[in-house]
Amino acid sequence: MDLIEFSIKTATIFVVFVLTLLIAMYSTWAERKVAGFIQDRMGPNRAGPGGLLQPLADAGKMFFKEDFIPALANKWLFIAGPCLAMLTALLASAVIPFGSTFRFNGHEVNLQGVESNIGILYVFGVVALGVYGIMVGGWASNNKFSLLGAIRAASQNISYEVAMGLSLIAILMMSSSLSLGEIVSQQHGGNWNIFYQPLGFIIFITCSFAECNRVPFDLPECETELVGGYHTEYGSMKLGFYLFAEYINMFVSSAIISVLYFGGYNYPGMDWVYTQLTDAFGTQTGHNIATLIGTAVFFGKTLFFIFFYMWVRWTIPRFRYDQLMNLGWKKLIPLAIFNIIITGAAVLFLKPAITAWLN
């Protein structure tokens, strides 16, 4: 790998990193704004126009608070907890394809941190690690509520990962590739997976709610039962990291949903736009502008799903623990397996039949 390519990759990773942080930061603002609007209030609107400086104010507050570690806590693990949560949350965004390619001076740059042929597997591995942050932090706090929250988080994440993986298998059977870039490019035009996998999509989005510990599956931090859940003993920026990691996870899972089911940067009529732009501006500038439009579309989809997360949060009450487990093991997993069988049958019999009929 020569130096230019290396520096391009570094720059891309850096941009992805900053973008992830920025979106997570403004998700906290959006969360409060959406909550306010849904509850017929205004939400934060004092810090800057429309409250846009609120995340900075919150961060400032978090940084200046006392960084307290309980006397009987396991000090190193107590610090490691939020670090792990943050680290695993940030790792996942590296393989998301944000757009197609940029062209300049004969270089073709993927708008993707790492083009990996096991992209989705990598995301799954990293997301599965995410529970360690919560588990370690909850255990290290030496507090029964924290421990209960951590145990809940662990069992919930493991239960829902099964159904999530199974619902994903149906997608993989259709795409026959684990690479996220490949999955996106197969959904070119209006050929989105949501039209082929509606059931799989519902299972996947439910599971991603559970994976992010969002309402209605926020049992690890449900304050009515567990005080603050796994972060009961946390304060200052360590608490901030936990909350921030949740928003990063939300962004990553929204991005993954739009990549897997909503065609990523694809939109209907993009070929027509592409030819118009390349005719007007030449193959380099036109191509780049088309890529930018695709990226904007991708972010539009992702932001919509972040909004959807918030929308659901202020609509549905929390599940009871037995309801959560029943839903995960008795409903979603059988449904996901059923979906795999249906997809398999369709790929094997229906698709050849339709192609034969069309020809």
Add this chain to the structure above:
Amino acid sequence: MQLTNRSKQVSNKEMTLMERAYLPAIATGLAITIKHFFAKKVTIQYPEVKRYLGPVFRGRHILKRDEDGRERCTACGLCAVACPAEAISMIAAEREKGEENLYREEKYAAVYEVNMLRCIFCGLCEEACPKQAVYLRHDEFIPVFADRDQVIWGKDLLVEDMNNRYTREAWTKEEARVLDLKKASGEVTNVVPRAIP
């Protein structure tokens, strides 16, 4: 007796498949919340926008002067007697020669104090006053205070300013709105609420 038609009979019937699927219920809920998302917000942005409290709102006290600028209060003490919170105290004094342009009657209140921590803004002083001297303003509050010294209001804060007289001209919300517009355009100046020191 049935008061409203909103009450629903509780039933323990087995849920239908549609109800057990839970997703239609979620969709209904989402529709309700998104409706609220786009609904007009009821918030009044307080320090910038103030709600009209109505003509009979009982705010801070004012000691009225008559049309010649003479204080109406004669220090009869009926307001202090009427006050259930014992917030009012006063010291009476006799009017000297040459002070006829300051005080309307021969006796006046040399000191008139209202303890705003004790006052419950019931308006009984207003009702008790035989000289129409004390009123509770409908347009101004007692401001926030940081010190106990700021709580006892003397005549310096209570007596009406002749350049900015207190009149209760707007009796309905619409009249108040019209008056507010006139105030904003500078057409009416005498009813502008005095800036509280």
